Amino acid sequence: MIEFAATYAGLYFKGLLLGLGLTVAAMAGAFLIGLFVALARLSQRGWLRAAGGAYVALFRGIPPLVLLYLVYFGLPAWAAQVGNPFLIALLGPLDNRLLAATLAFSVNAGAYTTEIIRASIQALPADQMEAAKSIGMTHGLAMRRIVLPQSLRIAFPPLCNEFIVILKGTSLASVIGVTELMRSAQMVAAATFLNLQAYILAAMFYVVAVIVLQTLSSLIELKLLAGSTTGD
Amino acid sequence: MVANDVRYTEVLRIEALGKSFKGTPVLSNVNLTVHRGETVAIIGPSGSGKTTLLRSVNFLAPYDSGKILLNGKLMGYVERGGRLQPDTDANISRLRRSTGMVFQRFALFQHRTVLQNLIEGPVHVLGLSRELACERARTALKTVGLSDKIDQYPARLSGGQQQRVGIARALCMEPDILLFDEPTSALDPELVGEVLSVMRQLRGQNRTMLIVTHEIGFAADVADRVVFMEAGAIIDDRPAREFFGKPNNARIEAFLARHRNERSSSI
Numbered sequence: 046m047i048e049f050a051a052t053y054a055g056l057y058f059k060g061l062l063l064g065l066g067l068t069v070a071a072m073a074g075a076f077l078i079g080l081f082v083a084l085a086r087l088s089q090r091g092w093l094r095a096a097g098g099a100y101v102a103l104f105r106g107i108p109p110l111v112l113l114y115l116v117y118f119g120l121p122a123w124a125a126q127v128g129n130p131f132l133i134a135l136l137g138p139l140d141n142r143l144l145a146a147t148l149a150f151s152v153n154a155g156a157y158t159t160e161i162i163r164a165s166i167q168a169l170p171a172d173q174m175e176a177a178k179s180i181g182m183t184h185g186l187a188m189r190r191i192v193l194p195q196s197l198r199i200a201f202p203p204l205c206n207e208f209i210v211i212l213k214g215t216s217l218a219s220v221i222g223v224t225e226l227m228r229s230a231q232m233v234a235a236a237t238f239l240n241l242q243a244y245i246l247a248a249m250f251y252v253v254a255v256i257v258l259q260t261l262s263s264l265i266e267l268k269l270l271a272g273s274t275t276g277d
Numbered sequence: 278m279v280a281n282d283v284r285y286t287e288v289l290r291i292e293a294l295g296k297s298f299k300g301t302p303v304l305s306n307v308n309l310t311v312h313r314g315e316t317v318a319i320i321g322p323s324g325s326g327k328t329t330l331l332r333s334v335n336f337l338a339p340y341d342s343g344k345i346l347l348n349g350k351l352m353g354y355v356e357r358g359g360r361l362q363p364d365t366d367a368n369i370s371r372l373r374r375s376t377g378m379v380f381q382r383f384a385l386f387q388h389r390t391v392l393q394n395l396i397e398g399p400v401h402v403l404g405l406s407r408e409l410a411c412e413r414a415r416t417a418l419k420t421v422g423l424s425d426k427i428d429q430y431p432a433r434l435s436g437g438q439q440q441r442v443g444i445a446r447a448l449c450m451e452p453d454i455l456l457f458d459e460p461t462s463a464l465d466p467e468l469v470g471e472v473l474s475v476m477r478q479l480r481g482q483n484r485t486m487l488i489v490t491h492e493i494g495f496a497a498d499v500a501d502r503v504v505f506m507e508a509g510a511i512i513d514d515r516p517a518r519e520f521f522g523k524p525n526n527a528r529i530e531a532f533l534a535r536h537r538n539e540r541s542s543s544i
């Protein structure tokens with residue numbers, strides 16, 4: 046096993062890096078989606094609240110693998126079928142495996158990120174918003190300057206957790222041929238017939254990566270906590 | 278407008294104000310006027326609608342009927358074709374600048390230092406330069422006696438100190454009227470005095486203040502007028518001397534007696 050690991054570690058590591066890159070991109074997308082949909086869910090306008098709720102209900106319900114197929118196989122093919130040049134220009138690029146995976150994982154994780162950010166905004170005492178309004182801030186300004194900076198600190202640990210969930214989910218991208226960690230393991234297994242070793246090594250790579258990420262997030266969390274209670 | 282015009286000195290005018298929470302009325306036909314430089318105390322039993330009335334003034338609690346006029350301008354609604362329609366968030370926020378609020382539980386911005394709490398509004402709402410805002414902040418901190426805490430985070434301050442920062446934050450916006458919602462009721466008894474003494478000082482500067490309080494002695498001391506609320510209505514509104522000299526209602530008399538006893542027993 047040690048010999049096996051030594052032989053393929055480099056290949057696996059490349060796969061892990063690709064998976065991490067995909068995760069960073071998907072997390073960035075999910076964060077932006079989550080921020081806007083959470084604000085919509087807490088909006089004073091009823092139709093925005095409804096639209097935000099619909100987003101979460103829909104994309105929390107679709108399994109990520111189904112979403113991946115829809116985005117990678119479904120959308121570009123549909124655009125080509127319709128033949129509308131605008132649709133082809135818009136959806137054609139989803140032919141690209143990495144782009145399709147990034148979009149699918151962003152949209153999926155966006156639903157969870159929405160709920161994390163919404164909950165963290167609601168966890169903040171209501172008097173923060175009221176005090177901000179009492180000095181003449183509009184709802185938007187109060188959100189931006191007073192509520193969100195505090196809420197996002199609350200949201201940090203669950204967002205880190207979501208990052209880890211996305212990373213493990215990137216293994217699904219192997220089915221559309223993205224050469225991330227799982228795909229590397231499949232190729233090694235196919236070439237060596239050492240299925241058990243190939244997948245145990247992949248599992249170990251995931252475990253180590255997750256432990257490193259968790260440690261990193263705890264360290265940052267401590268820093269954030271220190272910043273809010275003491276001087277710089 | 279002529280300087281001695283009555284309306285000119287009316288900072289706040291509340292007319293026939295009404296509000297219900299889910300069908301239960303909490304304010305009914307409330308009328309109240311506060312003139313420039315006046316200190317008005319609102320007292321009354323718990324649940325009588327004092328907080329709701331105060332929060333209607335800056336529209337943190339929207340009212341359903343009647344009118345609130347700040348410097349003659351209608352708060353929260355616009356009149357269109359004889360009908361009142363909800364005003365925009367931008368307009369409501371702008372009119373709110375003429376009010377400053379001091380909260381029962383301080384409500385300081387926890388992620389900001391004292392100085393940052395104080396310049397937040399002046400810089401980001403009023404558009405003042407940083408230097409000017411900091412100057413205002415230092416003046417306000419001197420008023421409340423906390424110049425040495427300028428770079429502290431709120432969590433590091435005692436309740437009394439936090440409340441004084443809360444007052445300073447309101448002062449920095451230079452509002453036309455200060456609204457206090459039981460500013461000392463969340464404080465340990467030994468910290469009440471420092472906050473009341475700051476408020477006394479503001480009274481000495483002829484600020485316009487509307488103060489909800491359970492500190493009867495303090496109200497008797499600083500208020501020009503006392504308003505007594507009961508079950509969502511104002512049942513007495515008289516100059517302080519008269520109000521305390523000869524209560525005109527047995528229930529008010531009982532309330533005052535009870536609270537005077539509480540005070541003497543707690544000190």
Ligand SMILES: Nc1ncnc2c1ncn2[C@@H]1O[C@H](COP(=O)(O)OP(=O)(O)O)[C@@H](O)[C@H]1O
Nearest residue numbers: 298299303321322323324325326327328329330
């Ligand atoms: N957000 C709310 N929802 C429902 N009822 C409320 C709300 N806020 C206050 N009330 C009710 O309105 C009444 C007046 O409350 P309040 O203004 O807080 O009184 P006070 O400040 O005099 O103690 C109380 O009966 C209270 O239960």
Ligand SMILES: [Mg+2]
Nearest residue numbers: 327328329459
């Ligand atoms: Mg109250």
